[in-house]
Amino acid sequence: MERVVDPATKVSPLRKQSEWIGFGIMAAVLLIAPFVTYPMFLMQCLCFALFACAFNLLIGYVGLLSFGHALYFGWASYLAAYSAKVWGFPPELAILTGTLTATVFGFIAGSLAIRRQGIYFAMITLALAQMMFFFAVQVKFTGGEDGIQSVPRGHLLGFIDLRNETAMYLFVLAVFLGGWLFIRRIIHSPFGEVLKAIRENEPRAISLGYKTDRYKLLAFVLSATLAGLAGSTKALVVQIASLTDVNWPMSGEVVLMSLVGGLGTLFGPVIGAFVIISMQYKLASLGEWVLVIQGVIFVACVLLFRRGIIGEIANYFRIKL
Amino acid sequence: MKRTFALAAFAALLACSTAQAQQINVKIGVLTDMASIYADDTGQGSVAAANLAAQDFMKDHKNVKVEVVSADHQNKPDVGTGIASKWFDVDHVDMITDVPTSSVALAVMQVAAAKNKAAIYSGPGSSDITGPKCNANTVHWTYDTWMLANGTGKAIVKNGGDTWFFLTADYAFGHALERDTAAVVEKSGGKVLGKVRHPIATSDFSSFLLQAQASKAKVIGLANAGGDTINAIKQGAEFGITAGGQKFAGLLIFAPDIKALGLKAAQGLSFTETFYWDMNEGTRAWTKRWDKERNAAGKLPSMNHAGVYAGTMAYLQAVVAVGSAADGKAVVDKMKTMTFKDPLFGTTTVRADGRGIHPAYLFEVKKPEESKGPNDLYTLRATIPADEAFRPLKDGGCPLVKG
């Protein structure tokens, strides 16, 4: 039975450096981009790109589809916003607070969800996220419908004023690239190899003596933590944390971003995030047709285009991306 | 000396005449809900209203060019602020209008203030917009929760509905609506017998309606909106609530919602609005034009749509008086000194806290036998004069109001 992601295609030895070349191109483009495009839009794309990469870690490299990733993204966003606004935390502490929140939630949710496989796992993650959504609606500190607004960006490390768009952009870029590199490190480590073994054939991995549940849980927590990092940063970028961030369409969107970009690739979710957010900006006046278009993309990708943009490119050139 | 004076006078004359012929360009952004719960109350109808205002204004002012753009904020504050920022920063938009959903409105008005543009609201309900969260770049047209609570609550108690039971949506907006209405009811001599809080987007109200029935209150106040209100009323008909003598009070309900309910389910419902398409010749004529511009079958203009038209017209008049749309605060300040007349709201003034003041009306939904057509929905029960309809200036807590 065909797996969610094709096993690694045959890698031509000359193209071993493809990932680093790709990283170089990505970093260079992102450094120049704010001069050509609206920086606010770019920063949002970067946050979602990190979010999508975190999600992709689970589905692409462990084979677990989490349909409730908005839980970590959104709640990290709330805690970061609240700690920055009400407790007066500086940005790095606010982001840390948010990220740790995501880690804790990731551990709890992961422990519950790991007990089942495949489809059940996806549905459990969705249901848990929905429960926490209803909780967010009612609890006072989230501000309910209003969300937490006017979140101060503060001064990074005490002296860098993040209200300066350039400083903020460079900070967000640094967070994104750092997160991406961390994910790459996970994937190319012995731990990552075990994850891939679990994805390919879990019974065999168990028979080799690996406690697969622990590996899966750790991967889940890492994925949730990085999603939380993305959410916390986003809260400071747009200076708002709201119910949108914890609702299930947000979980669906990050799935779409990874699917379009390419599940199981390092650059796929990044491209996917940029594509989907650009589409939302450009089509904002079309109202409900955006929903339809997203649905059509889902269907088209699943039927015809399973490897996604980056996956197709990687497959064509027989490199790893 | 005489020559310098003559030269100066000549130059002044030249300047004056060029100022009169000076081209003024204004770009207006309709930020609305096009696909979700408020799409029929606002959405494309608001865009149509803004287009009508642009056309009407340009017809009378040949030197003004008004451009209208629109976008869907999907009821999300972050999407709303993202679009607003881009509109103000990149697309040269001068004024944003409509903005239903108070959470988005509160966020966007801060963006408008930060960039010194204007926000002329018709969609949101929160009375905080002209209260503690007010700012100098925002005008709030059409309605707010205080006006709804006061209008509906006071009028119903006066008509004999003096015992109330609240069905409240369990989030900030619902609580605020309940709190404001309960205060008015008690001040008018009525009594609140009880309340029950339900989660938003509840599809089944039977359990809560049973509790309301058991309370034997004469009036069941619906402190919720959109689909929740519609569901509660529909199911109330099923459980024989109105047949048993209890009446529903809709605290936030619009004409398109009534149409969705149908007269059979909604008959007898009392509520406050500031516009109804069939009130007079002016409103009827405008509705015909709106219908043509909207170009979709079976739609009714809501008071929000009317507010977008009237608010935009008022804003444009102020822009011409100031000379340009560039300084949002200056235009809004000018609006606060002018008196506006339009066929939809009558005479309107703008207060120091940004509140647009116009009359309000208590309506009751007709019985099916009383209705002469598919859009003949309301009977006018009472008119609340403009100076009584809205919260007194001193009670708002707006920092712009001195003393």
Added chain:
Amino acid sequence: MFQICLPVFLGGKCIVSAALFGQLLIGLINGSFYALLSLGLAVIFGMLNIINFAHGAQYMLGAVAAYLLLNYAGIGYWPSLIAAPIIVGAIGIAIERAFLQWLYKLDHLYGLLLTFGLALIIEGVSRHYFGTAGLPYSLPDSLQGGRNLGFMFLPNYRAWVIVASLVICFGTWFVIERTKLGAYLRAATENPNLVRAFGVNVPRMITLTYGFGVALAAFAGVMAAPIYNVSPNMGSELIIVVFAVVVIGGMGSILGAILTGFGLGVIEGLTKVFFPEASNTVIFVIMAIVLLVRPAGLFGRRA
């Protein structure tokens, strides 16, 4: 008449017995919808191994079809109960033939993703044509009014809902578990190739099963139309709760889906009385507890 009170540490709220029975009955009515929808999901999953995320959208299509049939074809409620499921079921068959059949060889997750995409499309298009305020649909005249049972006023329509759901649910269970057709279906789920070797047209059975599951959803939609607001997003909120119901019940069992649906409806109803603010999270909380104690679900067979 007696009173039931919660212990003080849980809030100490009291309710008269009459009101309690009333709320239990209401819960049973809600449970009817949960049971119908989770039954549809269980049937489709059992046969196709696909989680039909579009189930909520198909439920909505059933309600919309009833509205359209009434307003454009003059077809009232009773014929719609049959006509709408057939129409929407046919749409389901078209979906299966056009999209789903290519996914059977792939990982199950693709089915979830594809039906999720379909749900977005159906909902988006519906929103465009029907707006979001809702479409009016009234109670059929023959089911108006109600009966005063002493402890509550029971609308006739609600009584009908319970009866109809019980009949359909147990009818479906009977067909699947006790008839020859059902035996073929169950065998084809276990080992399609072997069943094909016996000359049974398995692909057609799969197609018809999906169509049937979708028709069940549409049937629930028609039943919902007179009492719940008919709007394009009526399905999307409901579907996630139904997923939780299915996880609690365990996907393997038809009977499990039915019983869990009714049972959770009752529990939710009780929560609305004692803790109304928690009424939309209680099912998820139960799901979390069941997962800790019995990961396979209450009636599930696989661990």
